[in-house]
Amino acid sequence: MRRLVFALVLVCIVAPVFCVRAEGAEKPALIKALLITGADVGVHPWREMSETTREILVKTGRFDVKVCEDPHILESETALKRYDVIVFTIYTKPTIPAQGMENLLNYVKGGKGFYVQHLASASFAKWDEFGKLCGRKWVMGTSGHGPRSVFKSNIVNKEHPITKGLSDFDTDDELYAKLQGTGKINVLVSANSDWSKKTEPLVFTSKYGNGRVVHNAYGHDRKALMTPNVQKLIARGVEWAATGKVK
Numbered sequence: 001m002r003r004l005v006f007a008l009v010l011v012c013i014v015a016p017v018f019c020v021r022a023e024g025a026e027k028p029a030l031i032k033a034l035l036i037t038g039a040d041v042g043v044h045p046w047r048e049m050s051e052t053t054r055e056i057l058v059k060t061g062r063f064d065v066k067v068c069e070d071p072h073i074l075e076s077e078t079a080l081k082r083y084d085v086i087v088f089t090i091y092t093k094p095t096i097p098a099q100g101m102e103n104l105l106n107y108v109k110g111g112k113g114f115y116v117q118h119l120a121s122a123s124f125a126k127w128d129e130f131g132k133l134c135g136r137k138w139v140m141g142t143s144g145h146g147p148r149s150v151f152k153s154n155i156v157n158k159e160h161p162i163t164k165g166l167s168d169f170d171t172d173d174e175l176y177a178k179l180q181g182t183g184k185i186n187v188l189v190s191a192n193s194d195w196s197k198k199t200e201p202l203v204f205t206s207k208y209g210n211g212r213v214v215h216n217a218y219g220h221d222r223k224a225l226m227t228p229n230v231q232k233l234i235a236r237g238v239e240w241a242a243t244g245k246v247k
Helices: 002-025 046-058 071-075 098-109 118-122 128-134 228-243
Strands: 031-036 063-068 085-088 113-117 149-155 169-173 186-193 198-208 211-216
Touching (some): 046 063, 063 228, 085 228, 098 128, 098 198, 098 211, 113 118, 113 228, 169 228, 211 228
Parallel strands (some): 031 085, 113 211
Antiparallel strands (some): 186 198, 198 211
C-alpha cells in the first residue's frame, strides 16, 4: 500500500514537470530582430513603412522586433549582440563613427543576419564597404527607376527557402534599376525595367563573412508593402538572414 501511495505521489510530481517541458519544447524561441529606421527622403513615409514592416514580421509569430530610430545604436557592440538579425530600412546621409561601422561589419561577419530594404542601401554614400555588405547599392545619380507602376515580378530561384512555393506576381511599386556592385549575389526575384531596358534583381542574397545578407528592393510605401508575396518575401527574408532557413 505504501509503495502504491509513493508511486502515485511521484507521478503527481513528475507529470506536471514533464508536461511543462513538453509544452515549452513546442514553442521555439522567437527570432530577435533589430529594425533600424529613421529619417528618409520626403517621398518615403518612413514611420509608416517601418511600422508596416514590423507588423509583417510580428504577425508571423516568429519574431521579437525592437525598433530603433537612431543608427548610432551600431556604436554599441553590446546592444547588437542581443539580436539575431538587423533589419535596415533607413536612408541616412550622415556617416557613423568608425566604431559603428566596424561593429556592423563584425556583427555580420560573425554569423548574424543583415536585411536591407528599398532605399536603405543608399546609406553611407562614402563608405564603400557598406555597398559590399548590401551586395548591391543604390548610388545617387546612377541608380534610378521609372514612374511608379504595376509591374510583374518573376521568381528566378524557385528552390530557395525564401521563394519556394511562390509564383510570379504583380505589384504596385517603384522598380529599382542600376543598383551598383560586382560581388556575387544569388538573385531570387527580378523584373524587367522599362527605364533601364534590362532585367533588374529585386530580391537577392549574398554572404558576408559567416553572415547571411538579404537585399529586398521593394517598399516605396505602405501600399507597396501590402502585396501578399512582398510580405512573404520580407518575413522569409528576415528569417533566412537570421537562421539560414525558413520554417
